[in-house]
Amino acid sequence: xxxxxxxxxxxxxxxxxxxxxxxxxxxxxxxxxxxxxxxxxxxxxxxxxxxxxxxxxxxxxxxxxxxxxxxxxxxxxxxxxxxxxxxxxxxxxxxxxxxxxxxxxxxxxxxxxxxxxxxxxxxxxxxxxxxxxxxxxxxxxxxxxxxxxxxxxxxxxxxxxxxxxxxxxxxxxxxxxxxxxxxxxxxxxxxxxxxxxxxxxxxxxxxxxxxxxxxxxxxxxxxxxxxxxxxxxxxxxxxxxxxxxxxxxxxxxxxxxxxxxxxxxxxxxxxxxxxxxxxxxxxxxxxxxxxxxxxxxxxxxxxxx
Amino acid sequence: xxxxxxxxxxxxxxxxxxxxxxxxxxxxxxxxxxxxxxxxxxxxxxxxxxxxxxxxxxxxxxxxxxxxxxxxxxxxxxxxxxxxxxxxxxxxxxxxxxxxxxxxxxxxxxxxxxxxxxxxxxxxxxxxxxxxxxxxxxxxxxxxxxxxxxxxxxxxxxxxxxxxxxxxxxxxxxxxxxxxxxxxxxxxxxxxxxxxxxxxxxxxxxxxxxxxxxxxxxxxxxxxxxxxxxxxxxx
Amino acid sequence: xxxxxxxxxxxxxxxxxxxxxxxxxxxxxxxxxxxxxxxxxxxxxxxxxxxxxxxxxxxxxxxxxxxxxxxxxxxxxxxxxxxxxxxxxxxxxxxxxxxxxxxxxxxxxxxxxxxxxxxxxxxxxxxxxxxxxxxxxxxxxxxxxxxxxxxxxxxxxxxxxxxxxxxxxxxxxxxxxxxxxxxxxxxxxxxxxxxxxxxxxxxxxxxxxxxxxxxxxxxxxxxxxxxxxxxxxxxxxxxxxxxxxxxxxxxxxxxxxxxxxxxxxxxxxxxxxxxxxxxxxxxxxxxxxxxxxxxxxxxxxxxxxxxxxxxxxxxxxxxxxxxxxxxxxxxxxxxxxxxxxxxxxxxxxxxxxxxxxxxxxxxxxxxxxxxxxxxxxxxxxxxxxx
Numbered sequence: 047x048x049x050x051x052x053x054x055x056x057x058x059x060x061x062x063x064x065x066x067x068x069x070x071x072x073x074x075x076x077x078x079x080x081x082x083x084x085x086x087x088x089x090x091x092x093x094x095x096x097x098x099x100x101x102x103x104x105x106x107x108x109x110x111x112x113x114x115x116x117x118x119x120x121x122x123x124x125x126x127x128x129x130x131x132x133x134x135x136x137x138x139x140x141x142x143x144x145x146x147x148x149x150x151x152x153x154x155x156x157x158x159x160x161x162x163x164x165x166x167x168x169x170x171x172x173x174x175x176x177x178x179x180x181x182x183x184x185x186x187x188x189x190x191x192x193x194x195x196x197x198x199x200x201x202x203x204x205x206x207x208x209x210x211x212x213x214x215x216x217x218x219x220x221x222x223x224x225x226x227x228x229x230x231x232x233x234x235x236x237x238x239x240x241x242x243x244x245x246x247x248x249x250x251x252x253x254x255x256x257x258x259x260x261x262x263x264x265x266x267x268x269x270x271x272x273x274x275x276x277x278x279x280x281x282x283x284x285x286x287x288x289x290x291x292x293x294x295x296x297x298x299x300x301x302x303x304x305x306x307x308x309x310x311x312x313x314x315x316x317x318x319x320x321x322x323x324x325x326x327x328x329x330x331x332x333x334x335x336x337x338x339x340x341x342x343x344x345x346x347x348x349x350x351x
Numbered sequence: 352x353x354x355x356x357x358x359x360x361x362x363x364x365x366x367x368x369x370x371x372x373x374x375x376x377x378x379x380x381x382x383x384x385x386x387x388x389x390x391x392x393x394x395x396x397x398x399x400x401x402x403x404x405x406x407x408x409x410x411x412x413x414x415x416x417x418x419x420x421x422x423x424x425x426x427x428x429x430x431x432x433x434x435x436x437x438x439x440x441x442x443x444x445x446x447x448x449x450x451x452x453x454x455x456x457x458x459x460x461x462x463x464x465x466x467x468x469x470x471x472x473x474x475x476x477x478x479x480x481x482x483x484x485x486x487x488x489x490x491x492x493x494x495x496x497x498x499x500x501x502x503x504x505x506x507x508x509x510x511x512x513x514x515x516x517x518x519x520x521x522x523x524x525x526x527x528x529x530x531x532x533x534x535x536x537x538x539x540x541x542x543x544x545x546x547x548x549x550x551x552x553x554x555x556x557x558x559x560x561x562x563x564x565x566x567x568x569x570x571x572x573x574x575x576x577x578x579x580x581x582x583x584x585x586x
Numbered sequence: 587x588x589x590x591x592x593x594x595x596x597x598x599x600x601x602x603x604x605x606x607x608x609x610x611x612x613x614x615x616x617x618x619x620x621x622x623x624x625x626x627x628x629x630x631x632x633x634x635x636x637x638x639x640x641x642x643x644x645x646x647x648x649x650x651x652x653x654x655x656x657x658x659x660x661x662x663x664x665x666x667x668x669x670x671x672x673x674x675x676x677x678x679x680x681x682x683x684x685x686x687x688x689x690x691x692x693x694x695x696x697x698x699x700x701x702x703x704x705x706x707x708x709x710x711x712x713x714x715x716x717x718x719x720x721x722x723x724x725x726x727x728x729x730x731x732x733x734x735x736x737x738x739x740x741x742x743x744x745x746x747x748x749x750x751x752x753x754x755x756x757x758x759x760x761x762x763x764x765x766x767x768x769x770x771x772x773x774x775x776x777x778x779x780x781x782x783x784x785x786x787x788x789x790x791x792x793x794x795x796x797x798x799x800x801x802x803x804x805x806x807x808x809x810x811x812x813x814x815x816x817x818x819x820x821x822x823x824x825x826x827x828x829x830x831x832x833x834x835x836x837x838x839x840x841x842x843x844x845x846x847x848x849x850x851x852x853x854x855x856x857x858x859x860x861x862x863x864x865x866x867x868x869x870x871x872x873x874x875x876x877x878x879x880x881x882x883x884x885x886x887x888x889x890x891x892x893x894x895x896x897x898x899x900x901x902x903x904x905x906x907x908x909x910x911x912x913x914x915x916x917x918x919x920x921x922x923x924x925x926x927x928x929x930x931x932x933x934x935x936x937x938x939x940x941x942x943x944x945x946x947x948x949x950x951x952x953x954x955x956x957x958x959x960x961x962x963x964x965x966x967x968x969x970x971x972x
Contacts, residue, residue, distance in 0.1 A: 064577065102753075122530065126753055141546030143530025149733075150534075156730050156754035164529075171531040171566040176580045178500075178571055181535025181560030183369070183479035183734060186580075200527065203545055253546070255527045255567075266576055287581060336524075345570025347519050348500060348562075351508045361625040364600045365650020365736045371694065372735060374722040378714060392698065394597045411625035443644045446632050453823070453841045454626035477650065477736050538643050539739045539747065553639040554739075556647075 050298045053307040054285070057315050061322040063265025065286045068315055070276040071305045081135040083225070084273040085281030087303070088163050088193055089135045091269070094297055095161055096128040101190050103157030105164075106134035107142035117218045119203055124151040137195070139224050140203045141253070145171045152188045159190035165197045166261035173266045191290065194264020196272025196282070196318070198226075198256075198325055205251030213248075214241040227273055257332045258344045262322035269294065275318040277311050282318055353491060354401040356388035356428065360417055361444070361460060362408025366435035367391055369477035373484050380484060383491060403490065404428035409437040409444040410466045412459035418466070425467050430490070432471045433505060434483065436558035438463040439472035440510045443556040464507030471498060472505035474559030476537050500569045504559070511559035513540060513550030521547055525567045535564035588616050595623070596964055598698040599972045600651050601944075606835050609960045618955040619832070620948050620967060621824075621839040633938035638664045638743055638907070638927070641935050645925065646737045648942060651694060654687035654732060655918035655943070656925070657741035659809065663927040664743045666811070666912025668905060675899030676745025679731050681808045682891045683738055683746070684916065685884045686727025689765065690735075691919035692855075692881040693717045693724070695971040696776060699874065702965050703779040716772055720881075723765040727888060730754050744903040752897050759892050766885045769878075776878040780871050795870025795966045797953035799850050801857035802922055802946065807887045809916035814924065816913060818847050821941065827949070843949055844941045850949035853921025854970065855880045870954045873969040907933025918943040920971050944972050 054067025062068070072085030078093070079086050088106075095101040107120040120142035125131055144164045151157045162172060169192050176186040201209070210216050210224070214233045225232040230242040264270040268290035275282040285291045297303045308315045333343055342350045357367065367389075371377055384403075388395045398404070404424050411417045424431055436442035441462045449458020463469055473486050489497050509515055513536075520526045528546030533539075540554030541561060548561070562568055594604035606619040629648055633641040642664060646657040658680055665672060672680070697717045704710050725735040730750055732738020740747040750758070784791045804813040824836035827843045843850070851857075855877040859865050867876070909931040916923050921943035928937040947970045955966050 126751070141528035141543075143528055143533065143543035143546070146530025146533040146543050148530075148534045153730055153733055154748055154754055155751045156757040165527075167527045167566065168529045170570075171529040173576045173580055174566045174569075174571060175531065175535075175564065177576050178485060178563075178569075179479045179481045180473065180475045181479065181537060181564045182481070183372070183736075184481070184729060185479070185534075186481045253527065254524050258525065259527070266573065266581065268581075341523055342519070342525070344525060344567050347523065347525065347565075347568040348503050348511075351515075351519065359602075361627055363647050363650035363653075365647070365653065368650050368694070368736055371718075371721070372725055374718045375715065377718060378711065390595055390597050390602075391600060392598065394701065396595060396597065409627075411627075414625040416623065417625050443632075443647060444627065446636065446640075446644070447628050448631060449628055450631040451626050451628035452630075454628075457626045457628060457840075460625075460627065476647070537734055537737060537739060539733065551639075553637045554643055556643060 048295045048298065050295050050305055053305050055307060055309055055315070058319050061319045061326070062263045062284055063286065065284045066288070066291055068282065068284050068308050069305050070280050070308045070311050071283050071303050072280045074302055074304050078132065078135070079279065081132040083135070083137045085276065085279060086135070087271040087281045087283055088195070089131055090297065090302055091193060091293065092125070092131045092161060092163070093128045094302060095191065095293065096126070096131065100293065101159050101161040102126065103151045103155050103160050104131065105144050105147055105151055105160065105162040106131070107138055107144060108134045109138055111219065111221060116203065118221060122147045124155050124157070126155060126157070136223065137225070139226070140201050140206045144168050148172065148175070149182070149185060152185055158188055160188050161191040161193065162189070163193040163195065164264070165195055165200065166264040167259055169194045169264045169267045170261065191293070192267045194267030194270035196263055196270060196274050198262065198321065199252045200256050201248070201251050202253055205253070209243065209248055209251055213243045216241055257329050258336065260326045260329050262325040263318070274321060275308060275313060275315050280311065282308060282315070352385045353403055354387045355384040356398050356401040356404040357386070358388070358398060358404055358406045358420065358424065359390065360406060360408030360421060360438065360463065361411045361414070362435065362437045364391060364407070366407040366477040369480050370483050372480040376484065380487065398423065398427055400427050402428070403430045403432060405432045405434045406438050406463050407434045409441065409460040410463055411457050412461060413457045421463060421466050430470045431467060432473065433463045433469045434473050435478055436474050436476040436556070439474045439504060439507070440512070440557060440559040442476055442558050445510065445557055462507060464505055469505040469507070471501040472507070473501055474504060474511055474563045476556060476558035476560065497571055497575055500571070504563065510557040511562035512557035513552065513555040513561060516548060516561045516565065517550065519562070520565055520567055527567070529566065531564050531566060532561035535560045591960055593964060596967060598701065598968060600649065601972065603972065604838070605963050605967065607955070607960050607963055613960045615955050615958055615960050615963065618952040618963065619828070619835040620951045621835060622841045622948065623838060624840060626840050630938045630940055633935045636935055638929055638933045638935060641927070641938060642743055643739070645940065648940070650736060652687060652691050652918050652920065653737045654684040654728060654741065655916045655923045657738060658684050659914040659916040659923045659925040660927070661741055661743045662809070662811070662914030662916065663912045663925040664914070664929065666914065667910040667927045667929050668908050668912070668933070669910065670744050670903050670905040672745035672903050673900040675749060675896050676901035676903070678891050678895050679746040679749065679901055680741060682888055683728055683732040683741060685807060685888050686724050686731060688884045688919045689727070689881055690721045690724030692877050692884070693720045693772065695877065696772070699968045702968060703783045713775060716768055720765055720768050720772060723761045726761055727758060730758060742902055744905050746901040749897055749899060749901045755892055755895065755897050759889065762885055762888050762892070766882065769882050769885055773878045773882055777875055780874050784871055789871070791869045791871055792867070793869055795954040795958060795969065796868045797950060799852055799950050799953055800846065801860040802846055802851040802853050803857040803861040803917065804915050804922055805917050806858055806862045807884065807917070809923070811913045811915040814913070814915050814922065819941070820845050820848070841945055841948070844946050850953065851946060852950045853943055853946040857921060858917065870966050870969045877971070907931060920944050921946055947972065
């Protein structure tokens with residue numbers, strides 16, 4: 047049994063989705079950790095995959111905090127050079143249409159082994175594109191790895207801006223990092239200042255379409271990463287497919303990842319499961335309420351036409 | 352073995368080319384069926400009785416042979432599949448309006464779904480080779496549950512075009528801005544702006560690819576994805 | 587006294603058509619009619635009153651085998667109408683995209699005619715496999731450069747929507763070199779089977795299917811409106827061309843018949859070789875060999891373009907609508923494809939004309955069939971890749 051498999055545990059698959067195991071991890075590379083949101087898992091996997099030729103392109107989102115018009119507004123990119131991966135590091139708390147560049151990756155970049163990082167809904171979109179690729183000519187077999195991100199909901203850009211500027215009192219241009227954790231929305235500024243608001247205050251700014259999603263852990267990913275459940279500077283990783291496990295095993299063997307059992311850390315897997323349950327119950331209720339109003343159920347819009 | 356016919360009505364042959372774009376797998380696909388009619392590929396000159404017919408192209412109501420050819424399929428074929436947007440949703444043929452010098456009266460072009468009782472419709476202009484292959488596999492394996500969306504689309508209720516994407520996804524509070532529609536659009540008519548699609552109507556041809564590909568409109572079920580995609584089948 | 591024979595529908599080509607043959611007692615064709623029986627979707631009429639951008643997207647859908655040529659000829663027509671100059675790299679990419687299509691289309695045609703020349707199943711399967719490998723590379727070019735292998739949306743009025751990446755350029759180069767090797771094999775195969783067919787059937791390669799019509803071509807690999815004198819082109823209705831005595835046939839033909847200096851002209855691979863290389867192979871079977879040779883030339887030109895291309899160059903000109911008329915000409919796999927657009931100051935199409943490549947060859951097919959035995963009528967027709 048590999049070092050990684052020794053620390054892996056299984057959680058509740060009803061809540062986390064089917065998986066081979068869960069663990070907590072961080073990158074061993076300082077440059078990655080410095081740029082990353084938490085443990086730098088997504089960046090580390092992408093860099094490793096590109097360097098080893100396992101992927102020839104990765105889809106991620108980049109933001110420009112200094113954009114003259116819309117600072118911190120993300121846009122999707124296709125990265126083929128491992129040195130450029132860290133430009134995309136860090137969580138973005140607003141929409142970024144990553145799937146929109148999927149075809150571009152296999153067309154104008156000519157990629158044959160694409161990895162994509164995405165929210166649970168984006169991972170679902172790509173899986174459907176693989177199963178029923180009506181408008182996805184020659185895309186399905188080019189998908190090499192899907193990295194999911196644990197996600198409770200997302201915010202429209204103007205909503206996020208209101209949270210940062212009006213509620214936290216920080217100019218968007220001063221923001222160095224944003225985070226959600228420990229029941230709060232956090233804004234770090236370039237000067238090292240930290241502002242927080244209780245998470246409850248962000249609810250009015252959540253994107254409504256997120257409220258019909260019951261997928262917290264990107265249940266159809268190859269592997270999922272997120273901060274929830276692990277201590278600061280570490281990430282919780284859920285491995286679902288053999289392909290992902292093999293890749294992570296290699297990374298651990300080569301000393302690129304430091305791994306621990308999630309049972310040894312706080313707050314631990316229980317929190318991930320609790321929040322997954324919360325998202326599922328709350329949003330299932332929302333779906334039922336919408337149905338009563340005559341609105342379509344997600345995935346069944348065509349049935350109403 | 353399933354007797355398969357391929358019929359082209361008023362179309363461009365692009366859907367057949369798409370099927371041919373399965374490249375090295377084309378021969379394997381054709382090995383799974385008995386191809387009994389395909390005017391572009393073989394010398395059979397009349398559509399025989401068959402189990403499945405794939406039909407590409409629209410029906411020209413002003414062209415007697417075309418209407419007859421379409422109608423006869425109800426007698427000849429057990430299962431009728433509208434392949435591609437012209438047969439499924441109408442496609443850009445919705446803009447046809449006659450008065451062409453060489454056949455001024457050819458003006459009414461409608462999708463097959465409006466003329467005959469179609470069992471399944473696969474939109475797209477053209478549908479991706481992998482989509483045609485998947486559809487045929489599901490059909491041959493009798494996985495009717497997964498074919499249900501295609502059966503629903505065959506009712507031909509609307510074009511499933513860029514407008515429908517707005518009316519039935521964005522307007523219904525369903526769009527989470529993933530960008531699938533923009534990637535799926537064969538004319539690149541869609542741009543995602545501030546997390547929602549903007550459809551350039553000058554480029555939208557009403558092919559149905561965006562609506563059909565959207566993960567919020569039609570969801571095939573997690574189990575199907577785990578079995579057919581994540582089960583390692585794609586490798 | 588000649589007898590009337592019909593072949594309907596003719597097979598193994600795109601679209602719907604029929605042959606009406608008047609044959610003598612021994613079955614030799616005295617008069618042939620090759621009639622397009624497809625419904626007329628009316629692209630020219632559909633264009634009127636619509637924005638130029640829509641029209642350029644729609645007309646690609648005239649043909650699902652050679653979409654790139656219609657997209658290109660249309661874009662060229664609008665550019666000339668509105669005084670738009672595509673950037674150098676956009677122009678190069680556009681040529682590359684359409685040549686990728688030419689590669690796949692030419693060998694697809696070789697797949698369709700296989701049954702005319704090959705009986706042995708094993709030989710056929712091998713050929714189909716090779717053709718599919720070549721098609722895959724041709725389509726890869728169109729996918730990467732044009733955005734979609736079928737109906738490439740990157741072809742735009744003003745150039746191409748985007749450049750390709752440097753890594754894609756390298757991949758294309760590598761794949762096209764593979765294609766060249768495969769195509770050399772395929773070319774030898776075509777020569778062999780066509781010559782074998784002639785020999786086995788006792789046909790004189792130089793005489794079989796011969797006609798004396800002139801040849802028209804504007805460019806070896808792209809298209810050049812300056813080499814097409816539109817004043818010498820006239821499109822006539824079938825009834826004018828066939829005359830009252832052949833009313834029955836004339837009314838069955840959906841489409842107009844383009845004539846150059848008042849007579850039908852051949853377009854396509856052989857025409858391009860006649861016009862630009864000065865060869866003059868009159869037997870119709872040579873078209874198969876020249877098409878094959880032209881596929882090799884297309885691959886070579888693709889490789890040259892990849893060398894010439896600047897992958898960070900601009901590909902799309904910005905443009906404002908303005909009133910004007912323009913002619914776009916592109917050499918489709920099947921021959922000279924002409925689009926003529928008239929737009930108003932808002933960029934709305936006021937008039938649109940298309941002379942699709944195959945329409946030139948319809949009356950030429952008739953000439954080539956006439957004099958030959960009726961059993962060969964479809965074989966001759968298929969030389970033209972209708």
